[in-house]
Structures are given as C-alpha cells and as structure tokens.
Amino acid sequence: MRVLGIETSCDETGVAVYDTDRPGPDGLRAHAVYSQIALHAEYGGVVPELASRDHVRKLLPLVRQTLAEAGIAMRDIDGVAYTAGPGLVGALLVGAGVARSLAWALDVPAIAVHHMEGHLLAPLLEDPDLKPPFVALLVSGGHTQLIEVDAIGRYRLLGETLDDAAGEAFDKTAKLMGLPYPGGPQLAALAEQGRPGAYKFSRPMTDRPGLDFSFSGLKTQVLLAWRDSDQSETTRADIARGFEDAVVDTLAIKCERALDAAGCDTLVVAGGVGANKRLRAKLDAIATKRGGRVRFPRPALCTDNGAMIAFAGALRLQAGQHSDTAVSVQPRWDMASLPAVPDTANA
Template sequence: MKNGKHLTLGIETSCDETAVSVVADGRFVLSNVINTQIGIHTQFGGVVPEIASRRHLEKINDVIEGALSEADVSIQDIDLVGVTYGPGLVGALLIGVAAAKSIAYACDIPLVGVNHMHGHIAANYLEHHELEPPFMALVVSGGHTNIVNVPDYNRCEKIGGTRDDAAGEAFDKVARVIGLGYPGGPKVDKAAREGDRDAVAFKRVWLEPGSYDFSFSGLKTQALNYLNTERQAGREIRVNDVAASFQEAVVEVLAEKAVSAALEFGQKRIVMAGGVASNTRLRELISEKAGAHGIEVLRPSPALCTDNGAMIASAAYYAYRSGERSGYDLDAVPALEF
C-alpha cells in the first residue's frame, strides 16, 4: 500500500519480452518496463526458445528494479505479486515464475499465478477505467485466436478458438514468404495499407454455420501456392497487394465471428486483446460491423496490446480480490488452457 492504493507487481516472461509493472488498484499503471528481445530474435527469423530463456534470466532482476523505481515504490509497498505461469515457452515462463516466487517468499507477499490470455483481456481494464464485465472478447495473438465470453472478472468462457494455426502465425508465415520478415503482423499491416485488398481472391474460411472456431492453415497454404504459381509463371509479386488481400481474408472472418458472438450472447461490448488487436484493418472492420448493431468496441492502446507486466498485474488483482492465491509450489504450465 502506498497513498491508500493497493499495489500489484506484475511479471510477464512467456515469450520474448521480459516485462514487469506496478499497477495501483488493478487499474492504474504506475510503471510498465519492457525489455524486448525482438532485435535478438530477428537474426534467427523467429523466437529461439533457448536464447529467449537465457536473455530473460539476464534481464529479469534489472527489469524488476526498474519497475519499482519508475513507480517510485519499494518492494515493501507491494501488496501482491502476479505472474504469468502459462501458456508460453516453458524455459521463458519459468524465469518469471522463479523470480515471482522468490519475491513472494522473501518479502511475505501474496502470490497469484495468471493465465497469459486472461492478462491480455485485462489490458482493457488499464485502458478503460470504467470498463466492467460482462463483455465479449476477441483475443488474437501470435499463438492464439479466441472468442471469449467474459461474464465477470474471473470467468473467461472460451466459445471459439482456432482449430489449426493462430491468426498471428499465419501472418508470420506469409510475411516471411513475401519477404517482409519478422515480426509478421505489424509488417503485413503496414504493407497492406498501400495495397489493394481485392487484388487476390483469398478464401474466407467460415467452417460450419454457428461455429465460432477458426481455421487459417488452408488460407496460409492458398497464399503459399498462389505465390509459387506466380513466381513460376515469372509474374511480378505485388507484395502490398498480396499483404492486403491476405490480411482482409483473415480479419474479415475474425470481425464477423466476434460480432455474431456478441449478438448471440447479448453482449453490448466487444473487447479486443492480444498483439493482433493492434492491426489497423481489424480495428476498422470490427468497429464498422459492430457499429451497425449498436455494439461498442474497446481496445487497449498498442503499447498494452503487446506482452506486458501491467496486464498480468491487473488480472492478478481481480483474481486476488475473489480469493485466489497461489502456493510456493506454483509451476510453469506451457500448454495452459484458456
């Protein structure tokens, strides 16, 4: 506690960001320190788990120190430690979990393990201080594509997910093949702004009627086949057009299904979360489709869409308030379900 505020230290190391934050009352970001490894992994064309794990270890303590000092608090002021314990890369997760347990033990602070995906949804509480459940959430990131009904703070009911590739994975793969490189999402987004989204007729995969699931592997294959055919025929690949058309095929399905889900469950709000929530065209399209039904669309600012400790602190705070506690035996769970 400091100045009457409940303070949560949030720790996130599930992939390639070493991130720690101090959040007041589950809503107000006092500090949000992120050490990103993107520069390191770019030379390998993607995240290398062993290298990510080594880097997390080297950085975690400095990032903790930075988050405390930027928030102008000391560890004695912290009331709760929240940490991502899954899903993610096991070697990366365990750095955060080991550090969080050590803090909780050394300083006698309660500990709550957080599901990374719940954290992404909670990022919205930090951006929109009046937002309260219920709402429908569309969570789209490098490894996940989910539609989640959120009836209250501590319940996340997954009503749809990907059956194969995540949307972000498809973006990464196609970006690599058309020469845009890693990380694929932001690069495709940027190129697509200069392209014609009707240039290539990529399929929209709706699956069976009423399903909120996704499948992007067929689309990915179609894109790769298209590129092969064009190259073999000696035709010039118009990168911006391919990016725009591919992106449209992905985001149209995401937007349409999220809006249908909100309508079916009677939700007046759709909350976006995860790295792909920053995608310009997805934001535009979902606002358009939802607006037609009087549904409000909320999203965190791009800085809170990427992995960060603040979202983990917020999710931990609400879990803690409903009585959740983790023991010192908290383990990393790489394949943690939603």
C-alpha cells in the same frame, strides 16, 4: 495494494506496478517491456533456450528500473503477480522463480496469472466502467479464441482456431514472401500500400455455421498466388493486402456471430493482432451498426506486457486469492479452469 507484475511467457520481458488505490489508467504506476526480437531475428523465430537465458539477464534490472520509475521501493510492494502459463516452460520458470522469491523475501502474497486472462482483462485496466458480461476476441500469435465472459474468471469458449492462430498465419505468410522477422507487423505495414481487391482470398469457414477458425488453407492460397506471380514489390503489397483483408473479414464475421450467440453487444479485443488498424476499424464499424461498443487496449498493451499481469493479479489478490509457495508453471492451461472473482460473479 501495490502489485508487481512479471511477464516472461515467450520473447518479451515485461514488468509493471499497478496500484489498486488509483483505479483506472492512473493505477498503472509504471511499466517496461524488453523485446527479444533482435536476438531471435537471426533464426527467423523464437529459440526457447535463448529466450529463457535472456529473461534471466534482463528481468531483475527491469524490475529495478520499473520500481524507480514508479517512485516506490521494493519494500512498498504488497503483492506479486506472475505469468504461470500458457507459454514456453523455461521462460515461464524464470518469471515464476523470481516472483516467488520476491514474494517470500517481502512476506507478501503471490498469484499465478493465466497469460490469456491477462490479455482479456487489459482493456478493463484503462476503462474501469467496462464490466462483464461481454464477448472477448483473443487474437495473437499463439491464440485465436472467442470467449463469452460472464464474470472475471467465469469464461465459456465459443470458438477457436483449428490450426494456425491469426498472428501465426500473419508471421508464416510474411516469411513465405521473404519479409524479415517478425513478419506479422511487416506484412500489415506492407498491406497499407496494397490495392484492395487486387487479390481476393477466401474467408475461411464463414460459409458454414459455427464460431471456429482455420487459417492454414488461407496461408496455402497466398503461397500459390505468390509462386505464380511476378514477385514484384507491387505484387507483394497487393497480396499482403488481400491476405490481411481476408483475415480481418473472417475475424469480424465470427465476432458478429459470437455477439448474436451470446445475446450481447459489447466486444472486447485483446492480443497482439488487436493492434491491427484495419481490424480495429472493421470492428468499430460493426459495433456502431449494432448500437453496441467495442473496446481495445492501447497498442502498447496489446502485445505481451507486465501491466496486464499486474492488473489481472491485483484483481485476484484483492479478492483474497493467492498461489502456494511452489515454483510451478503450466505451459498448457485451460482458462475455463480458473476460479471466478466473487465481486464480479454476482455470487
């Protein structure tokens, strides 16, 4: 089954083709992502209306480009998967409208995909031997969650952020120190030049039981440190390093607790912050110490992309699941409400 995946939840237009007859990494026939960073940089953040209009301009050309790279014609598509939420409602509607129209014209099934399930399953795309049960850390600009995965579609929330997501905290902290948009990657790059221990910030909510997160207080600590400093480039790098170390340590501590709570030694990490080098190294060390394993998607598949949507959709389409013909989206969507995929649920 050749599945076309469409991702338009925020400020990246992603398209991919996944072929279930070629399992593992070879199944990804082609994928392309167009980023709107340059469009939104002038405003210091995503402008929803501009994002929607840019998806309208870019999506169909990107579909044609991806099919050409995959070496298949539109008529060879057997199913269409699209992000239906969570995300910006206007941006989601662009992808859903195009996906449903293509599915109707081709007379093939379509499936609405949960954006965060796409992220969660991305590591499985490249590692076909990776199967539930495992614990997943979903860590991005909009989400920071720990989820116990018993099967594909059978998820239990263990903990989540009570305020800012980790990626959002990166972006906001970078902005308050005057770094250009998008701030998170800029801050992580700057932290590479910082001295470890020059600034020591708290590891929020690690001094008490539980698996929830909170990063707003950490952001305030950085603001106060920055205001009271000489604001030199050296100090900026040191503060960036202190902030990144605090976030990475906090995520790592909570991940280890989650593995203990779930009685599991397999950790899957997904989402944009999952590309952070220091986080990857820290979680690798924890997995080695426990005699377990941690799996990440390649950095290109950590950020929003069509490949994860095509893959997640293919798993559900293969199981006989599909969505009705209505063009509908869910800007807010609880992942626990998703149906399980029978082949992975031991049903």
